[in-house]
Amino acid sequence: MIVSESHAPDGPTEWEPHAHPAHELVWVRHGALTARVGDRLFTVSEGCGLWVPEGRVHAGRLTTGAGLHNAFFAPERTPLAFGEPTVIAMTPPLESLLVHLSRTDLDAQARARAEAVVFDLLEPAAPRLALRMPGDPRADAVARALMADPSDDRSLEEWARDLGTSPRTVSRAFRASTGLSFAQWRQSLRIHRALVLLSEGHEVQEASDLLGYAQTSTFIDAFRRVMGTTPGSFAGSTRGR
Incomplete structure (x- = not known):
């Protein structure tokens, strides 16, 4: 039933x-x-x-x-x-x-x-936008901070220094626990947040700024690679339903 x-x-x-x-x-x-x-x-x-x-x-x-x-x-x-x-x-x-x-x-x-x-x-959708959380103490602190503020653009080296460890250690922790590099994981998190921002009515440039992209074109390219469409097209289709 x-x-x-x-x-x-x-x-x-x-x-x-x-x-x-x-x-x-x-x-x-x-x-x-x-x-x-x-x-x-x-x-x-x-x-x-x-x-x-x-x-x-x-x-x-x-x-x-x-x-x-x-x-x-x-x-x-x-x-x-x-x-x-x-x-x-x-x-x-x-x-x-x-x-x-x-x-x-x-x-x-x-x-x-x-x-x-x-x-x-009932059929699975594509893309299947799921992001695996680290579950590793060396990466968890970074993941929690980025979830609170995806626009945080500190480099891997800066994160490692703040955590008192090496960039190689943090990089290995992300790769081993999530299957993604630190840069790929942060990029995926930003696309997750972009879907929320666009669904809430934010314009593409505003979403790009809130997510910490230096250029809107970089955001558009990243969004298209993951979602198969531009953020503008996604926002338009969402608002048009």
Whole structure:
């Protein structure tokens, strides 16, 4: 059985770490959701959803003005193999069906037909924007500081000096725990934050400045490499829905 709901909070909303006995699919309209599941950070904007398997502890933050939608799937009646948190492509047919299932006047047969089609439409999205958190004490301090202020442009050498260690040690810690170099990890974090800023209505140049880019063109190139589109196109498609 699928239980579908929608919410429209008055302002930004945060959820403390929690878990559900059912699988959860969460998506947003007119905003963005940042979710932490285990050691991974996900940023969900319009067009994508996040599948969280049953029992997985997760926390999240919803931007101002965003509409939140979620659907809960009974594990014993879910013929899917999403055993890990997965970004889902929220196509118009899938979203329409899940909204349809939020109705309370559907009879059992109509509900069963709609639910069967939902399972046919659930597909992972690309790009799968998930950022692994270090989980290494040598890199955690840097990661926490950058999450608080992604515009911090201190070099690897400066971070190492502030931590009383060597650049090589910090670099190895990031690579070993996240699979990314320090520079790649910071770049990915900035793109995560860019999705939130653009979804909140910030202009491209303003988002670039807030993220610490010296030139807007550098931000645009970085965004295109990760997302496959420009930040202007992303912002336009988000606001146009």
